Amino acid sequence: MDRWVATLAFDALTKAYGDVQALRGMTFDVRAGEIFGFVGSNGAGKSTTMRIAVGVLAADSGTVTWDGRPVDHAVRRRIGYMPEERGLYPRMKVGEQLVYLARLHGLDPAAARASMEHWTEVLGVAGRRDDEVLKLSLGNQQRVQLAAALVHHPEILVLDEPFSGLDPVAVDVMSTVLREQAAGGVPVIFSSHQLELVERLSDRVGIVRAGSMVAVGGIDELRSTGDRRWVVDGPPAADWLPAVPTARLSDGVDAGRVVVEAVTGAPADVDQQLLRAALAAGPVREFAVVRPTLTELYRHVVTAETPEQAGARA
Structure with missing residues (x-):
């Protein structure tokens, strides 16, 4: 990797909820201009990692940096975040809400409205600008949630399960948007359980298990095993x-x-x-x-015995 390329770096993150250790030294990076697929079982630590990156949670230890500097409030204002649980105001109209969110991130009224109009058009919900969010289908709510992550022209995208509940046409639209953002230099990290989609869309993939990154690399790199x-x-x-x-x-x-x-x-x-x-x-x-698919790799990694399990069995 060119050392001058900016990265969103996660270094040795730990996080515990009482007796549950959610993150155990989570370490990886997402490079400017790449799409990074973040995969793992439910409870593996993906959402916790993303929430720490955007400041929703604080790590017990470890750091998150952007371009070598700590991710502070100023940097977080430039992040586009899409939570797994929809974070929209259900009784607020789509257009008004997106303008409001853009203004919170510093856009002036004219720029905020222009951005709202652009992204609702691109994501296929322009006709629902005057509807309350709660009146939209789950798929359209997901489109509006992505528009909320994009409306302030973010420098970084952190997307938790952005493809959940989308039909194939909407998946194609959202995939195109993410590719365009990456082509413009934005680092994109997204989680998904749709492994075929992750394999098709990602420049690199990280597989997380029990709060640690256990495999990371390009698809071809991960699929190249020692078996012939x-x-x-x-x-x-x-x-x-x-x-x-x-x-x-x-x-x-x-x-x-x-x-x-x-x-x-x-x-x-x-x-x-x-x-x-x-x-x-x-x-x-x-x-x-014959090379394993990402799905086969994932199954192997997430079902492998952890060091803690091996120690308990010994």
């Missing part, structure tokens, strides 16, 4: 596989389609040996590296 596996769609019954003693069947045969894996100590060119053996037995329609 290949899918081969070719001759039926995999009669060719015994010709390569350093590989074995990993998944069953299905009309010639198999998954094979290298055994411990297999040479670096075992993939070429497999391809040659399959081609010698007949036509090969597909030969490709």
Whole structure:
């Protein structure tokens, strides 16, 4: 990473609620101009981390910095925050509310109204500006909540479950907005349980478990594991596989389609040996590296035993 690129950095955050340790040294960063997907089970610490970043909660220890400086009140005014629980005034009209929130962040009346009109148009709720929030569908309330996070032209976006309750068209609209914000240099951190969406949208992903960041990186980086596996769609019954003693069947045969894996100590060119053996037995329609999806990685990470569990079992 270029050391001159501004980052929103979370360093060794801890937070306890009584006897419950919500955060245990939470450490990661979100770079300017990138979309960071923040995933983990319910109660893993995602919302607590985000709330500390925007000042809703105070950490017991650790720091949050932006561009190397502590995130103070002045910085927080430049953050666009979307809480998981909707934070809008239910009996206030959509347009009036967005103008009010923009004014709280320092925009003058004309700029606040222009921004409200822009974002309600972009997010497809321009026709509901004169409606009270409580009269909107849950999906439209979610659109207005995002507009509230964007209306003051934030330098940082912190979004907790922004895609919850949205139909596919609204998901596409919101995804486009987040990409445009990142393209303009805004660091975007969002949490979601929709892992296929996270995989498609994020530049980097962090997987959190039991209050700690346990895996972080680009999608390709996270999917590159130490296991070497290949899918081969070719001759039926995999009669060719015994010709390569350093590989074995990993998944069953299905009309010639198999998954094979290298055994411990297999040479670096075992993939070429497999391809040659399959081609010698007949036509090969597909030969490709098998990498786990984000969903598979997530399942592995969140179900792995923690050090505390291992210690208790020992």
